[in-house]
Amino acid sequence: MSHPNMRAEAADALTGLAGEPIEFYSDITNALHALEDVARPAADYVGVSLADAQEAALVTAVFDAWLALANEVAPGAGDATIRATPGWSAVERAARAARERMAANDRRFTGE
Numbered sequence: 001m002s003h004p005n006m007r008a009e010a011a012d013a014l015t016g017l018a019g020e021p022i023e024f025y026s027d028i029t030n031a032l033h034a035l036e037d038v039a040r041p042a043a044d045y046v047g048v049s050l051a052d053a054q055e056a057a058l059v060t061a062v063f064d065a066w067l068a069l070a071n072e073v074a075p076g077a078g079d080a081t082i083r084a085t086p087g088w089s090a091v092e093r094a095a096r097a098a099r100e101r102m103a104a105n106d107r108r109f110t111g112e
Contacts, residue, residue, distance in 0.1 A: 036063075065094045
């Protein structure tokens with residue numbers, strides 16, 4: 001991976017979007033922006049912050065789920081409102097799948 005710090009940022013953002021507590025991102029919007037900064041468009045980040053095309057596809061699915069949800073919430077809606085929206089579970093599932101793939105690849109690359 002040519003930018004391991006970017007990969008760590010993507011992993012942290014995905015962890016937060018998957019519904020797991022993380023201190024670094026203060027809200028959903030910050031986590032999405034952080035992920036966007038290091039992995040969008042995802043295909044362009046294979047070998048940079050993403051390991052392979054499958055990771056890129058899974059990260060793209062997170063953005064796709066978010067875009068579908070974004071039409072359901074008012075601009076500036078808080079985290080509680082966003083999480084209560086029916087489409088939020090799709091974002092969480094997509095983020096969890098992407099994070100799990102990244103973790104599996106990390107174990108494969110590091111031998112842990």
